[in-house]
Amino acid sequence: MTAPSAARELAHPAREGIRLEAVLHALSDPLRLGLVRDLDAAQSELSCSHFDLPVTKSTTTHHFRVLRESGVVRQVYRGTAKMNVLRRDDLDALFPGLLDSILAAARAQEDRRAADCRPPRARQG
Amino acid sequence: MTAPSAARELAHPAREGIRLEAVLHALSDPLRLGLVRDLDAAQSELSCSHFDLPVTKSTTTHHFRVLRESGVVRQVYRGTAKMNVLRRDDLDALFPGLLDSILAAARAQEDRRAADCRPPRARQG
DNA sequence: TTCGTAGTAAGGCGATTGTCAAACTTAGAA
DNA sequence: TTCTAAGTTTGACAATCGCCTTACTACGAA
Numbered sequence A, B: 001m002t003a004p005s006a007a008r009e010l011a012h013p014a015r016e017g018i019r020l021e022a023v024l025h026a027l028s029d030p031l032r033l034g035l036v037r038d039l040d041a042a043q044s045e046l047s048c049s050h051f052d053l054p055v056t057k058s059t060t061t062h063h064f065r066v067l068r069e070s071g072v073v074r075q076v077y078r079g080t081a082k083m084n085v086l087r088r089d090d091l092d093a094l095f096p097g098l099l100d101s102i103l104a105a106a107r108a109q110e111d112r113r114a115a116d117c118r119p120p121r122a123r124q125g
Numbered sequence C: 001t002t003c004g005t006a007g008t009a010a011g012g013c014g015a016t017t018g019t020c021a022a023a024c025t026t027a028g029a030a
Numbered sequence D: 001t002t003c004t005a006a007g008t009t010t011g012a013c014a015a016t017c018g019c020c021t022t023a024c025t026a027c028g029a030a
Helices: A020-027 A030-042 A057-069 A088-094 A098-116 B020-027 B030-042 B057-069 B088-094 B098-116
Strands: A073-078 A081-086 B073-078 B081-086
Touching (some): A020 A030, A020 A057, A020 A098, A020 B020, A020 B030, A030 A081, A030 A098, A030 B020, A088 A098, A098 B020, B020 B098, B030 B057, B030 B081, B057 B081
Antiparallel strands (some): A073 A081
């Protein structure tokens, strides 16, 4: 007899409440940066359980909360799942180009890492 | 009788050793982000003592070391002073557009903050 | 109603962070 | 040589972080 799903609202900062320092801090953790990369690539909302992370469920909850409270993602409950989307519109409005250049930087770094571990004959295959 | 100033070399990561996560972490501190903004605006090297910071000398040393060890600034001794420059070339080569978009974001945030505290009649002056 | 899956909350643990005070070093000026 | 300004080092402190375990809640399916 509770209001339908009103009990499971999640607190998000308003667009104007999003702080650059908090965003940079949220993205400075490798695991969280990976989540954001995946969310960006997916172009759709993903549940927390979609990700196969090397940490426990409660640590996963912690990381998603950091992303939500810093304004990087928006989270909503959908049945028993909690769905996550990048707050691209808000971030682009506040900090034009920031998210894209960070994601591009992450890709560039990943590409260099892959190139360094290139197998001996890879160049000629 | 030591080699002239060889004793005061500072360790810096090579360009390839600069990690995105470390850069984002370094810039996620408001005081350090401010230092980087000033260094960018100055377009020249600045000594540590040039900055008027609300912390002690040893805390200042700490913050500049974080910036140096993450690859954001390059530091050299010049007499008794320690000069700082942004490693713009290295950062731009590794992460094109990243530094500029972070600096632009910092400026945008600052501008909004200033606009929010705008005095009553400012619009019409 | 019972059960399983998704996620939360509380608490603890070791490492890191931002800060300081105090004592020290280094280089240039008097 | 002495003094001073700039920066370092050490050690401390409280706060935060990333992580875990254990116990819990919320929802949907059987």
